[in-house]
Amino acid sequence: MTKNSLTDLHLLVWTALMAAAIGAGAYLIVPIGPVPISMQPFFIFLAGYVLGARRGALAVGLYLLAGTIGLPVFAGGKSGLGHLLGPTGGYLFGFMVSAWLCGLAGHHERVIPWIKGLAFGAGALLTAYAAGAAWLKFALGLTWYKAWLAGVVPFIPWDAVKVVLALLCVRYLARHNLLPGQR
Template identity: 35%
Template sequence: MTSRDLVLVSLFTAIIVALGILPPIPLAFSPVPITAQTLGVMLAGLVLGRKRGALAVLLLFVLVAIGLPVLSGGRGGLATFVSPTAGFLIGFLPAAYVCGAFAEQAAENQSPLRQTVGFFIAAIAGGIVVEYFLGIAWLAFGVGMGISGATAASIGFLPGDLIKAGLAALAARAVMLGYPLLPKKAGSSADL
């Protein structure tokens, strides 16, 4: 890993933390609030690729584990990994990886529209499908809400998360135009 990679990973960890400054929006029907941090997770995967995007989230986990208040609402500490939001929090890591894996494939398209749509699909695959799967599973089994209750409680996040996926796709496309950071095909020196 180069010093450039370290800087990029740290930068996107800082972006995820900064998005946590926005206050969480509590929902009456769910113990999990709406936050902006999933946008940062999507961006990390889409802009940095699967490995560096996942490393940015892993660094966030280290900061949370040592007790820094870097999560939305000023939360931090080991207790957050067993709270009602733990499934969504743990989901950040595979979400960033999946977003990055799909984005690396989408980056190979030369058409701007196809690339943007590919980034949007990547954001949905990681930032919504993977994130919801783990979040709903934790709410259902870890918190005891049951599958139907956890699913119903999570549906309220979908419109906002689709907007976040669209914003992340547009931002990733803009970065690709001006300063492409996604790794090249396997075997390239730019790949991690």
């Protein structure tokens, strides 16, 4: 195998690993209403930071595909197209854009700068919240205010912590040359 094919294989393994971690994060939940608090966002942000925009979104896409075909990887061990199109579907689709945005923070840099990483993480959160609250509003027939209260407000502090933790993890991995593509 050539060096490029080994690097490609390494990135492929990391992409699959991050998709699996997102699925595992779905089992770590606190059920507080129609949208549970889970560790999925942490792994989604981490996938973007670690793999970059394209591969981070690909990892989330792989996770969504696994859940759609019937693997129990959605929150609470659920799966299927019905769940993907249910009340939490907007968040699931928003997660793909969230990983892409985190990946734009500069995974190719030696260590992602704090301000840049946090700014892109905040953008990722806003994207997931916007898609999720809009979908929740229409799926459950809520007002915008109720969709915001049920689908965004309870998650803001938890998800902000997850962005910071994901950024800490990727900075640690970068400093110790453990990221894919690093030597």
